[in-house]
Every structure is written in C-alpha cells, then in structure tokens.
Amino acid sequence: MTGASGVAAVEAVWRIESARLVAGLARFTGDVGTAEELAQDALVAALERWPVSGVPPNPGGWLMTTAKNRAVDGFRRAAVHRRAVEAIGRDATDVVDERDAVDDALDDPVGDDVLRLLFTACHPALHRDHRVALVLRCLSGLRTDEIARAFLVPDPVAGQRISRAKKALRDKGIRFAMPGPDELVERLASVLEVIYLVFNEGYSATAGEDWMRPELCAEALRLARLTASLVPEQAEAHGLAALLELTQARAAARHDADGRPVLLQHQDRRRWDALLVRRGLAALARAAEAGAIGPYTLQAAVAACHATARTADETDRAQIAALYDVLAAGWPSPVVALNRAMAHGYASGPEAGLALFEEVDEVALAAYPQRPAVHGELLAMAGRHAEAADRFAEAAVLTRNEPERALFAARAAEAAAAHAPESGRDR
Amino acid sequence: MRYLVVLEATTPDAPPPAELMAGILQLGEDATRAGVLLDTAGLAPSAAGAKVAVGGDGLRVTDGPFAESKEMISYAVYDTRTKEEAVEWTSRFMALHRDLWPGWEGEARVLKVMGPEDFGPPS
Numbered sequence: 001m002t003g004a005s006g007v008a009a010v011e012a013v014w015r016i017e018s019a020r021l022v023a024g025l026a027r028f029t030g031d032v033g034t035a036e037e038l039a040q041d042a043l044v045a046a047l048e049r050w051p052v053s054g055v056p057p058n059p060g061g062w063l064m065t066t067a068k069n070r071a072v073d074g075f076r077r078a079a080v081h082r083r084a085v086e087a088i089g090r091d092a093t094d095v096v097d098e099r100d101a102v103d104d105a106l107d108d109p110v111g112d113d114v115l116r117l118l119f120t121a122c123h124p125a126l127h128r129d130h131r132v133a134l135v136l137r138c139l140s141g142l143r144t145d146e147i148a149r150a151f152l153v154p155d156p157v158a159g160q161r162i163s164r165a166k167k168a169l170r171d172k173g174i175r176f177a178m179p180g181p182d183e184l185v186e187r188l189a190s191v192l193e194v195i196y197l198v199f200n201e202g203y204s205a206t207a208g209e210d211w212m213r214p215e216l217c218a219e220a221l222r223l224a225r226l227t228a229s230l231v232p233e234q235a236e237a238h239g240l241a242a243l244l245e246l247t248q249a250r251a252a253a254r255h256d257a258d259g260r261p262v263l264l265q266h267q268d269r270r271r272w273d274a275l276l277v278r279r280g281l282a283a284l285a286r287a288a289e290a291g292a293i294g295p296y297t298l299q300a301a302v303a304a305c306h307a308t309a310r311t312a313d314e315t316d317r318a319q320i321a322a323l324y325d326v327l328a329a330g331w332p333s334p335v336v337a338l339n340r341a342m343a344h345g346y347a348s349g350p351e352a353g354l355a356l357f358e359e360v361d362e363v364a365l366a367a368y369p370q371r372p373a374v375h376g377e378l379l380a381m382a383g384r385h386a387e388a389a390d391r392f393a394e395a396a397v398l399t400r401n402e403p404e405r406a407l408f409a410a411r412a413a414e415a416a417a418a419h420a421p422e423s424g425r426d427r
Numbered sequence: 428m429r430y431l432v433v434l435e436a437t438t439p440d441a442p443p444p445a446e447l448m449a450g451i452l453q454l455g456e457d458a459t460r461a462g463v464l465l466d467t468a469g470l471a472p473s474a475a476g477a478k479v480a481v482g483g484d485g486l487r488v489t490d491g492p493f494a495e496s497k498e499m500i501s502y503a504v505y506d507t508r509t510k511e512e513a514v515e516w517t518s519r520f521m522a523l524h525r526d527l528w529p530g531w532e533g534e535a536r537v538l539k540v541m542g543p544e545d546f547g548p549p550s
Contacts (some may be wrong), residue, residue: 012511016461057522111460214544218508225462252543275465275504 017060018141026176042067085235114383115230118275122191179220193295208270245280246303249273261407265312277307295331336363350382369398385419429540430505430513435497436533447527467503
C-alpha cells in the first residue's frame with residue numbers, strides 16, 4: 001500500500017495517473033471522449049473502494065484494469081459487443097484476461113500516448129475554449145467544477161465545453177493519433193497556445209476580483225514542463241516553458257500586502273523565486289540549443305532580461321527593444337506592436353515610444369485596457385500628465401479586473417496630481 | 428505548492444542493487460516529465476560537511492562526520508497541488524527501497540516550503 005487511504009490520497013493518485021490513464025484508454029478505444037468517461041468511472045470506483053481498502057500497490061494498474069473491464073462490460077451490455085470489438089480491432093476475452101495488455105498501456109516510458117492525447121485534445125478543428133477545457137480535463141484531471149471555477153463560468157458551461165469538445169472529436173472523426181511530421185510544428189503551436197492561454201487566464205485574470213488565479217498558473221506551468229519533456233527537440237516547447245517559469249518566478253512580488261498589483265519596475269526582486277528563475281534560464285538555453293527561434297522563446301528572452309537584472313534600472317532596455325523588433329518582424333500582432341512601443345519608450349525615451357505607438361492597431365485593441373495604459377505611461381514619461389491621466393482613466397474603464405482597475409485609477413490620480421502643479425504655474 | 432523532501436537513512440554495507448537505482452531513475456524521470464519534480468540531488472556523507480551552531484558559548488563550527496544514527500542521503504523538491512500528491516511520490520520512492528533493498532531503513536520528511544499562497548493577500 002502506498003500513502004494514506006483517504007479521499008485526498010485517491011485524488012493525489014488521480015492527479016499523477018489520470019493523463020496516462022486517459023491516454024492508454026484512448027489507445028484502447030480509439031476515442032478520447034470514451035476514454036475520458038471510462039477513466040472517470042474508474043475514479044468513482046476508486047473513491048468508493050480505496051478509502052476503505054487502502055490504495056492498492058499499483059494504483060495506476062488498478063485504475064486501468066477497472067476502466068478496461070468496464071469498457072468491455074459496456075460493450076456487452078449495449079449488445080453492440082461484436083461491432084465494438086471489431087471497431088477496436090481486438091478480441092474482448094483477450095483484453096479482459098491478458099494482464100500484459102493492461103500493463104502495456106500504462107507502461108509508456110516515452111510518454112507517446114500522453115503526447116498523442118495532448119495533440120488530439122488540442123486539435124485545431126476544435127473551438128479554442130473547448131480545447132482548453134478538454135486539456136484541463138484529460139491532461140490535468142480537473143473536475144468540471146474546478147474548470148468552471150478557474151474560468152469563472154457556471155458549472156454547466158464548463159460541462160458543456162467538455163461534452164461539446166468530445167462530440168466534435170467524434171463528429172469530425174478526429175482519431176487519437178499523432179500528427180504527421182509535416183503537420184507537427186503547426187499542431188504543436190496549437191498545444192502551446194492552449195497552455196499559454198491557461199497560464200494567462202491565471203496570471204492576469206480577464207475578469208473578477210482576483211488579480212491572479214494561482215492554481216491555473218501552476219497547472220499551465222506543469223503542462224509546459226510536460227510538453228517540453230515530450231518533444232525535447234522542439235525549441236518552442238522549451239521557449240514556452242522558459243517563459244512561464246520566468247514569469248511565474250515573479251508571482252509573489254506582483255501584489256503588495258493589501259493585495260494591490262505591483263508593476264514590474266516597482267517589484268521587490270528579493271521576492272522573486274530563484275529556483276524558477278534558474279529553471280527558466282536553463283529552459284531558455286535548451287531552446288537556443290534546439291535551434292529555430294520562435295515567439296515564445298523571444299518572449300522568454302525578454303523575461304530573462306528582467307529576471308537577470310538586479311534592479312529595474314539595470315535592466316537591459318536596449319536588448320528588450322531589440323527582441324521586440326525581432327518579434328514584430330517575424331510574428332507581428334497588435335499586442336506585440338504595443339509592447340514594442342513601450343520597450344522603445346524605455347530604451348530610447350518617450351518620443352521614440354510615442355512614435356511607435358502611433359502605428360499600433362487601434363481598432364484591434366479597442367477593448368484592450370493595456371493600450372490606453374501604455375499610452376498613458378509614455379505620455380507621463382514625456383511630461384504630458386493631463387493626457388496621461390485621461391488615458392489611465394480610459395484603461396480603468398476598460399478593464400474587467402478589479403485590482404487592475406484600482407491600479408489604473410491610482411495611476412490616473414498620480415498623473416492628474418503631477419499635472420496640477422504645472423497648471424498652477426501656468427496661471 | 429512546493430515541498431522539500433529530505434531522506435534520512437542507514438544504508439547496509441552492500442551497495443544499492445542495480446534494480447533499485449534503475450527504479451529510482453525511472454521514478455525521477457516520471458516525476459520530471461509530469462512537471463512536478465523541480466530539483467533533486469544526492470548528499471555526501473556528513474564527513475564532507477560541517478555544523479555551525481550558536482549556543483551559550485557563542486558561535487561554534489564543527490567539522491563532520493557527526494555521530495548520528497542516520498545520514499542525510501538526498502533531497503528532492505516537488506511542486507504539487509496538494510500535500511497528498513507529494514506524499515504519494517515520496518511513498519513510491521520509499522516503496523522501491525522497501526521492495527528492492529532488504530535491510531535498508533530510512534525516513535523521508537515531507538516539508539512544505541512556504542510560498543506565495545502562505546503570504547497571499549486577504550481575499
């Protein structure tokens with residue numbers, strides 16, 4: 001028996017085994033949705049049994065055997081036994097009795113099944129929200145209510161996203177399979193995007209009372225590490241892991257004792273997480289070794305400039321501005337253009353930043369609170385405090401995140417106060 | 428949440444079986460792949476270390492070895508969602524020793540490292 005035997009111990013085993021379990025079952029049934037349901041059934045069985053009998057010596061094997069037996073029972077009960085067995089190309093009796101086949105599905109040292117699961121759950125044919133929900137369900141083993149809480153949606157909405165994702169996989173005939181070599185890079189981009197979305201949702205919650213949702217960040221970080229270990233030859237997988245490690249390293253310093261957000265340049269760097277910084281720099285080095293530089297690796301390089309500066313003033317601003325130039329040239333987006341304007345503002349002065357800000361796509365970012373906020377920062381740097389105050393006020397109206405609203409409102413007040421003495425002098 | 432696991436043990440005179448070492452490597456790889464093992468390393472016998480103590484007679488430095496019944500063997504740093512998860516990984520590590528190295532006795536302490544969640548703002 002390993003560990004304790006309470007419900008918490010069952011959940012701990014579930015967290016460790018669920019991805020491999022769902023992946024192994026998906027290989028067995030050919031269908032991710034069915035695999036996920038079978039895995040859930042096995043979890044329910046474990047929750048009934050283990051708190052009484054204790055966690056079995058090989059909990060992963062127990063869950064797999066239970067799920068497979070249920071799969072076969074289900075096929076029989078539905079009287080589509082033969083058809084189903086044909087569909088999965090195996091003889092049912094063989095599957096039930098042959099322990100080797102059960103262990104074989106778990107014995108997946110290379111992680112091929114988990115990788116295949118990740119690529120299937122992140123299939124670009126699925127709606128983005130559905131991809132995210134499916135990954136958190138199948139790869140992270142989160143319950144529907146946990147996914148709902150993480151994304152601030154009602155439970156039924158989260159449940160619907162998962163069931164629609166599963167239905168879409170079936171309807172579109174998406175099999176549990178790895179993309180071919182020609183498709184791999186594009187599909188990996190979808191995997192990385194999903195993880196990035198999960199992290200961002202946790203790091204800067206788009207709505208609600210919380211500035212961050214730490215569990216979502218932790219889960220995204222875990223998924224990024226997992227992905228990097230599964231496709232070690234892919235530079236961008238390491239790049240994303242590096243970016244998330246380096247960003248998460250700053251988490252503790254991102255708010256003050258009263259829960260108010262603290263901007264990067266004002267953070268107490270002693271509170272940055274040295275172990276995560278070290279891991280982030282190591283992952284960035286691996287990305288560089290793996291070759292082909294992509295947008296996550298470049299953003300990680302920016303984060304590394306911050307992470308390795310002892311004080312905000314010692315930050316290599318020129319290097320950051322140069323990295324944003326490369327990003328904007330290779331992977332242009334309105335947000336990159338906005339960050340580039342800010343970076344050049346810091347590196348070469350507000351006029352350079354304001355000039356680049358003029359090029360930012362205003363329409364695309366009409367609802368993006370960071371746009372007026374960056375404008376406000378550049379205007380404040382240029383001494384145009386009255387205009388800066390207006391921009392910060394605009395940012396405060398746009399954001400749906402309460403602590404961020406307070407931060408922008410405070411910046412607006414500061415800018416207005418900086419303006420007041422000037423107008424006093426003018427009179 | 429981050430957990431520091433420190434392993435203390437008395438080791439039999441015989442060297443660890445190759446099977447155990449292979450099992451430990453595999454488990455470490457599994458935990459690394461799962462994204463939960465952040466750091467781990469073996470610790471040299473206390474003969475290679477020292478103690479720095481403060482007592483009635485002030486600051487005192489003592490070179491190892493120390494007369495402890497058990498030696499510190501290794502440490503591991505896990506990043507898991509719950510304590511039970513860190514305990515489960517540690518239990519698997521200890522079960523390997525139980526199954527593959529007769530006569531081995533040891534104790535692993537699972538210690539929670541204080542993190543942002545312990546200093547978080549009042550919500």
